[in-house]
Amino acid sequence: MQRVNGYEVKELLGRGATAEVFRADLNGKGFAIKKFYPNLVQDVSLFQRFQKEFRLARDLVHPNIVGVQELINEPPCVVMELVDGESFEQLQKRLPFVYPELSLLLIRPVLKALAFAHERNVIHRDIKPSNILLSKTGQVYLADFGLARLEGESKLTLTGSVLGSPDFMAPEQARGENMGPSSDLFSLASVLYFLVTGTRPFSRSTPLATLSAVSQVQYESAQRRNPKISSGFNALFEKAFQLDVSKRFSTANEFLLAVDGYLDGVGLLESAKQEKDYVGRWLLAPNDFTLEALNQMSASLEQRSRKALSDLRVSDASSALSHLSMISPESSAIMHIAQNLKKAKRKKELRRYVPALLLLLLFLAGSGLLIKSQKQISAKDQSSVSSQEESLVEEHVEVKVAAPPQIKQVPKTVVAKEKPAKVEKFSSVQVNRPKRKVFGSRVRFNVADQVDVYWEGRLLPKGAVLERVKKGAYQLELRRKGFPPIKETVEVDGKDPVTIRAR
Ligand SMILES: Nc1ncnc2c1ncn2[C@@H]1O[C@H](COP(=O)(O)OP(=O)(O)O)[C@@H](O)[C@H]1O
Ligand SMILES: [Mg+2]
Numbered sequence: 136m137q138r139v140n141g142y143e144v145k146e147l148l149g150r151g152a153t154a155e156v157f158r159a160d161l162n163g164k165g166f167a168i169k170k171f172y173p174n175l176v177q178d179v180s181l182f183q184r185f186q187k188e189f190r191l192a193r194d195l196v197h198p199n200i201v202g203v204q205e206l207i208n209e210p211p212c213v214v215m216e217l218v219d220g221e222s223f224e225q226l227q228k229r230l231p232f233v234y235p236e237l238s239l240l241l242i243r244p245v246l247k248a249l250a251f252a253h254e255r256n257v258i259h260r261d262i263k264p265s266n267i268l269l270s271k272t273g274q275v276y277l278a279d280f281g282l283a284r285l286e287g288e289s290k291l292t293l294t295g296s297v298l299g300s301p302d303f304m305a306p307e308q309a310r311g312e313n314m315g316p317s318s319d320l321f322s323l324a325s326v327l328y329f330l331v332t333g334t335r336p337f338s339r340s341t342p343l344a345t346l347s348a349v350s351q352v353q354y355e356s357a358q359r360r361n362p363k364i365s366s367g368f369n370a371l372f373e374k375a376f377q378l379d380v381s382k383r384f385s386t387a388n389e390f391l392l393a394v395d396g397y398l399d400g401v402g403l404l405e406s407a408k409q410e411k412d413y414v415g416r417w418l419l420a421p422n423d424f425t426l427e428a429l430n431q432m433s434a435s436l437e438q439r440s441r442k443a444l445s446d447l448r449v450s451d452a453s454s455a456l457s458h459l460s461m462i463s464p465e466s467s468a469i470m471h472i473a474q475n476l477k478k479a480k481r482k483k484e485l486r487r488y489v490p491a492l493l494l495l496l497l498f499l500a501g502s503g504l505l506i507k508s509q510k511q512i513s514a515k516d517q518s519s520v521s522s523q524e525e526s527l528v529e530e531h532v533e534v535k536v537a538a539p540p541q542i543k544q545v546p547k548t549v550v551a552k553e554k555p556a557k558v559e560k561f562s563s564v565q566v567n568r569p570k571r572k573v574f575g576s577r578v579r580f581n582v583a584d585q586v587d588v589y590w591e592g593r594l595l596p597k598g599a600v601l602e603r604v605k606k607g608a609y610q611l612e613l614r615r616k617g618f619p620p621i622k623e624t625v626e627v628d629g630k631d632p633v634t635i636r637a638r
Pocket of ligand 2: 151265266278279
């Protein structure tokens with residue numbers, strides 16, 4: 136039996152590029168002892184230089200971080216808390232078809248560990264699946280804090296070049312630049328990608344090609360590698376895998392918030408908050424548990440899409456529905472919701488296009504104007520819309536504005552100079568009043584781009600909409616280059632919306 140500093144070294148737990156990890160006992164208590172390969176770390180002073188880093192790691196006492204017990208110089212090794220379980224690397228091999236959402240349950244504790252370390256200015260620098268351990272009872276631990284620099288340098292000492300795989304590096308790390316908290320978050324997103332697709336996002340046939348893919352953030356969308364990944368889930372990768380650090384999740388808590396927001400949307404947040412207990416149940420009976428989680432998600436997505444539909448939040452309803460059809464394509468609710476979604480989309484489109492349809496083009500044919508008022512709302516039009524769409528139907532009141540007496544400028548291209556009197560139509564003004572009652576009127580302007588609108592003498596920005604305009608008479612002036620202005624008083628009743636159109 137081998138002994139190191141009083142520890143009884145027992146069986147081998149695993150091998151890495153720089154060390155072997157053994158189970159060890161001290162006074163009946165289990166530990167993990169990481170023994171660096173002796174030919175790798177010939178330089179003991181290397182260890183001494185990293186004492187400070189180890190001290191930092193030793194101070195990181197957190198339920199999701201592997202505790203560091205002590206550093207031994209001879210033989211060079213680190214004694215750590217023993218995790219009775221497996222690494223994420225091993226877990227992925229054993230359970231390759233982990234449902235994407237369940238992987239988020241495994242990532243949450245790591246985000247908490249990183250939030251804790253980053254707040255204390257400690258960056259891990261070597262986030263990868265083999266450095267995250269899952270105990271048999273469902274507790275997740277991040278291992279090897281404070282070792283990245285040491286391991287990197289010992290590898291360098293031996294071969295003169297960086298060994299090991301750059302698969303989980305962040306771009307700035309691959310380029311040898313400064314790393315920050317968001318570098319760890321980038322790497323963690325690669326670990327998540329690995330869990331849900333079984334592949335490494337930037338891995339290529341040679342380390343050099345991988346380094347280049349990482350530094351340019353070239354990867355295939357996770358959704359393409361695993362069609363069970365929803366668009367909302369995929370958005371997490373899109374945010375985490377930004378080349379520009381300022382566009383990524385800037386803190387672990389921000390990442391966690393996004394993960395929780397997503398889990399909430401699929402009805403798993405409350406379960407996820409049970410953490411170890413929930414993950415532990417999954418480890419005991421993965422199949423039953425996954426089925427239960429899927430049912431939970433289906434029910435929640437169905438509810439979410441119905442609610443979004445009734446609130447006319449079409450895009451949320453449609454993303455919840457497409458996720459639902461991905462999870463339980465046989466669900467009888469899908470057809471029904473899809474039909475209602477179609478109707479809602481039509482309703483929404485109608486709302487969007489009605490003003491555009493009402494917009495009349497400004498003709499460049501003249502400068503004189505007449506005011507004409509008329510009401511046109513056909514009974515036929517009204518009967519063809521449902522009660523909810525009724526608010527979209529506008530009562531049409533057209534006002535023709537009389538031409539100002541003196542017409543000096545008329546565009547040459549359109550109007551013959553010698554016949555100004557016959558080309559009097561610069562514009563007319565129409566006022567449309569929808570039926571719906573509101574407090575204060577909304578005033579919209581459907582006028583051609585070239586027309587400047589002055590409301591009470593003030594130039595309005597293009598496309599401006601005036602909200603809650605009180606009852607009263609307002610001065611409207613329309614100006615177009617080359618034409619005399621049109622001045623008109625617009626009566627607003629303080630209730631009905633008003634649309635001013637010019638042609
Ligand atoms: N504290 C620990 N408790 C249990 N097993 C561990 C512990 N630390 C590491 N291991 C196991 O030992 C293996 C080798 O670890 P390591 O030398 O850090 O290399 P790597 O992290 O590159 O795999 C890990 O993959 C893991 O399975
Ligand atoms: Mg390790």
